[in-house]
Amino acid sequence: MNWKTTATAMGLALLASTGLARADGELNIYNWGNYTSPDVIKKFEAKYNVKVTITDYDSNDTALAKVRQGGTGFDIAVPSQTYVPIWIKEGLVQETDPGKMENFKNVAPEWANPEFDPGRKYSVPWAWGTIGVVVNTDAYKGPTDTWGIVFNAPDELKGKVNVVPEMNDVIFAAIKYVGGQQCTDDRAVLKKVRDLLVAAKPNWIAMEYNTIEKMGAGDFKATSDWNGSALRQRLANPAIHYNYPKEGFGLWSDNVVVLKEAKNVENAKLFQNFIMDPENAAGLSAFHRYANAIIGSDKYMPADMKDAPEVVIPADAKPKGEFQKMCAPETQELYTKIWTELQK
Amino acid sequence: MATAEEVAKAAERRDVRDRWLLSAPALLVIFLAATGPLLIVLVYSFLTPGPYGDVKWQFSPEAWIAVFLERDIFDDTLSAAAAHVTIFLRSIKLSVVTTIATLVLGFPTAYFMATRSEKTRDLWLFLITIPFWTNLLIRTFAVLQIIRNEGIVNSILLKLGIISAPIQILYTDTAILIGMAYVYLPLMVLPIYASMEKLDFRLVEAGYDLYATRFQVLRRIIFPLVKPGVIAGSILVFIPALGAYVTPSVLGGGKNMMLSNLIELQFGQGRNWPLGSALSIAVMIIVMVALLAYVRNAGKSGVRHG
Numbered sequence: 001m002n003w004k005t006t007a008t009a010m011g012l013a014l015l016a017s018t019g020l021a022r023a024d025g026e027l028n029i030y031n032w033g034n035y036t037s038p039d040v041i042k043k044f045e046a047k048y049n050v051k052v053t054i055t056d057y058d059s060n061d062t063a064l065a066k067v068r069q070g071g072t073g074f075d076i077a078v079p080s081q082t083y084v085p086i087w088i089k090e091g092l093v094q095e096t097d098p099g100k101m102e103n104f105k106n107v108a109p110e111w112a113n114p115e116f117d118p119g120r121k122y123s124v125p126w127a128w129g130t131i132g133v134v135v136n137t138d139a140y141k142g143p144t145d146t147w148g149i150v151f152n153a154p155d156e157l158k159g160k161v162n163v164v165p166e167m168n169d170v171i172f173a174a175i176k177y178v179g180g181q182q183c184t185d186d187r188a189v190l191k192k193v194r195d196l197l198v199a200a201k202p203n204w205i206a207m208e209y210n211t212i213e214k215m216g217a218g219d220f221k222a223t224s225d226w227n228g229s230a231l232r233q234r235l236a237n238p239a240i241h242y243n244y245p246k247e248g249f250g251l252w253s254d255n256v257v258v259l260k261e262a263k264n265v266e267n268a269k270l271f272q273n274f275i276m277d278p279e280n281a282a283g284l285s286a287f288h289r290y291a292n293a294i295i296g297s298d299k300y301m302p303a304d305m306k307d308a309p310e311v312v313i314p315a316d317a318k319p320k321g322e323f324q325k326m327c328a329p330e331t332q333e334l335y336t337k338i339w340t341e342l343q344k
Numbered sequence: 345m346a347t348a349e350e351v352a353k354a355a356e357r358r359d360v361r362d363r364w365l366l367s368a369p370a371l372l373v374i375f376l377a378a379t380g381p382l383l384i385v386l387v388y389s390f391l392t393p394g395p396y397g398d399v400k401w402q403f404s405p406e407a408w409i410a411v412f413l414e415r416d417i418f419d420d421t422l423s424a425a426a427a428h429v430t431i432f433l434r435s436i437k438l439s440v441v442t443t444i445a446t447l448v449l450g451f452p453t454a455y456f457m458a459t460r461s462e463k464t465r466d467l468w469l470f471l472i473t474i475p476f477w478t479n480l481l482i483r484t485f486a487v488l489q490i491i492r493n494e495g496i497v498n499s500i501l502l503k504l505g506i507i508s509a510p511i512q513i514l515y516t517d518t519a520i521l522i523g524m525a526y527v528y529l530p531l532m533v534l535p536i537y538a539s540m541e542k543l544d545f546r547l548v549e550a551g552y553d554l555y556a557t558r559f560q561v562l563r564r565i566i567f568p569l570v571k572p573g574v575i576a577g578s579i580l581v582f583i584p585a586l587g588a589y590v591t592p593s594v595l596g597g598g599k600n601m602m603l604s605n606l607i608e609l610q611f612g613q614g615r616n617w618p619l620g621s622a623l624s625i626a627v628m629i630i631v632m633v634a635l636l637a638y639v640r641n642a643g644k645s646g647v648r649h650g
Contacts, residue, residue: 061612065397086396159512165598167613191418206515206597217494219514329395329615334417336614343601344427 024049027267030067030074032254033058035127037287040280047274050267067092067259075262076271078126081116081253082168082326088122093257096269098124103276111253111293115323123255124272125293127284129227130313130321131169131250134211138239139221145317147177147245149222151196153203160221162214165207167339169250170197172324173224176248183327185334194338201342215240228289231310242310244317250324253293382628389621397615407618411626428606428623435603438520438592439585443532445525446581447574450532454573455566457533458540469537472530480527484594487523488514491595515597523591528584532577539573540566575642583631603627 025048029036033056041052055074057063060083066072068090079087087093098104099112099120107125117123135144140156148154151174153161163170172182174196180189205220212229214220216236225233230242256275258268274280281292282300291311298306305311313321327335389407391399414425457468475483490496493510501507513519543566551561567574589604598605603623610620 059612061397061615065611068398090396162597187418194418201599204599205512207599208597217492219493326396329393332615336609336616337414337417339614340427340601340606340609343599343605344430 025264025267026050027052027076027264027271028074029054029271030057030063030072030077032056032078035078035288037284039287040275040283043280043283044271044274048267048270050264050270064092070261072259072261073263074259075264075268076256076258078254078256081114081255082324084116084123084255084257085326087257088117092260093122094260094262094265095121096258096265096272097121098272098276101269101273101276103273106276106278106281106294106296108293108295114253117255123257124276126254126256126275127228127288127290127292128251128253129290130244131173131224131226131252132230133222133243133245134215134225134230134233134240135222135243136215136218136220136237136240144241144243145246146243147173147247149243150204150224151177151200153200153222157222158203159205161204162211162220162223163204163207164209164211164224164226167335168324168327170224171335171338172250173245173247176245179247182250182322183325183331185328185331190334190338194341197338197342207343212236226290227310231289231305231308234308234310235304244313244320246317246320248320248322249317251321252324382625385621385624389618389625391618393616393618395615397611397617399617404618407616407622410619411622431601431603431606432627434600435586438517438524438602439582439588441521442524442528442585443578443582445521446529446532447578449525450529450536450577451574453529453533454536454540454570457537458543459545465541472533472537475527475530481590481594483527484523484591487519487526488595491519491522514595515599517596517600519595520592523595524585524588527591528581531580531584535576535580536570536573539570543569571642575639579635579638583635586627586631 027044027050029052031054036054041054044050045052057066060080063077063079064083064086067074067077067087077087077093097120101124104112104120107120111125111128113119133144133147133149135149135157137144139160140149140154142154142156149157150161150163171193174193175182175184175189178189178192178196180186180193184190206214208214211220211223211225212232215223215233225242227242230240233240234242256272258265258272262268275284276294278294278296279300281294282297285292285297285305286302289305289311388399390403390405392402392404392406394400410425411428412425413422414427415422453472457465457472460468488495491513492498493512493514495514497513498507498510502510513522547565547569548561551565556564587604588602589608592598592602593605596602601609607620607623607627610616610623614620
């Protein structure tokens, strides 16, 4: 048998095997990378005899741009709450009315009727979290519950601070630090923000997303970060602590929506209902390490997450949390200019 | 009076026409594939940005104005776009230095390869191509592992007691340079080697016979003859270096933007696709003009020496 016949035989075998495994239906999920628990997906596939395919994206803007072009073949996407109203307004998603689904009773009251999707007509909560400051306490012993770690770095941390380059998150934090309101277009506040950022930058070592590995290896001693990422860092090195800045910190949530162009609408609805089940929600959390909005999921949560300070916001910090909103396009333009000047 | 000559001419004309017709579909595809996407970029650069990315189909020269001029958001004055100029100059500087570094490393390498015996030459050529088998991103992360504070270089130096604290190489311009020089080196070696292989080394011997020093032989004989290779190599390194995205963001820490990062920002978080398009086209025009000038000059001086 020469290589050509071998290859053909192998190809046929592969075809046959996929043919055998063909499910009743399919479901194409478009989600952030490293975010979807394979175990929960396997369970869904087994339960409904559906073949699930997952495709990754790395930013809300990428996902929005791609879906807007159409013809993606995706059934489900998971935009953040700031973007959900845009997806709705642009007619990219279907009204599947999760508020009337069987498992909706499990959704925590504070998540049942959010501002970005009143009455939960389109979306189902996937995960939620906070954006704060992570510090390696071996390197710095002083107070850490402040954005000052990033914007006014103490001497021990100078040249060792990373900033996750999410423009809106960084500007949000800087506005809070100088005492302004989110989405402000007040020039006096923005001038302070600009000056603060430009003065802070020489003390930053990098502006990178890859914080889990770099904090672990010690390349960074402090960083702005998401709470789930901070949890993974602490599990690798107990000296790494997550902090809720006293000036105010951002809250976010990601939400499962069904696309208007979905071909497998019924399976997509099944999936929306499926992840509102406490055990499944806990399964998702165990993988992505963020909190979910499902009552009763604590029972099934991994032990190291149950009272994790990254997941359970301490009572005294709670009032400082604020849901991040989508700013007006004109305001966004101002922020982009500040951002460009910062990185020039 | 149809002479044989005229018949032949007509046949030839028909032949030429048939050839054009037959190759027309292929030419059309190539033309569209090469210019189609660029035309879209050009059109987009004259439109109005949509509120959340994308474009609105409304003519606007705003994007092109924003490439060169910026309105200060605090005192509303119009001035030259200093941020864009700074980013542009940084990209050019890093690309020029990368080109020089690869030339300094690549020229002797190519010379070494070309002066081996025919059999071993192929082996060296093969070795040069090995890095291409691995994805660029992975090669860049490999460089990161070598130069980071806990990396190979710093650990060895620390262990030998040469340094007492790790040298911060990662997240500096030096790191970007090391990464780019490593990544683009084969692109410099291969064209130089190609011209060097054709070099008649009897000319070098003749030079020595006429009492030329080694340096004179290099400067007056070898260099002029392999110049086309050097020019090709420089272009092959300089242009991708100017547009490099992965290496600066992984090794440079993303603190200081390069051109590609600036353009990416407009399509992503900046939500200003027309400005991104205008910046892309502006970069292309500038590179094209610079290249034309360079090639023309290089060609002229080549003739003079030749």
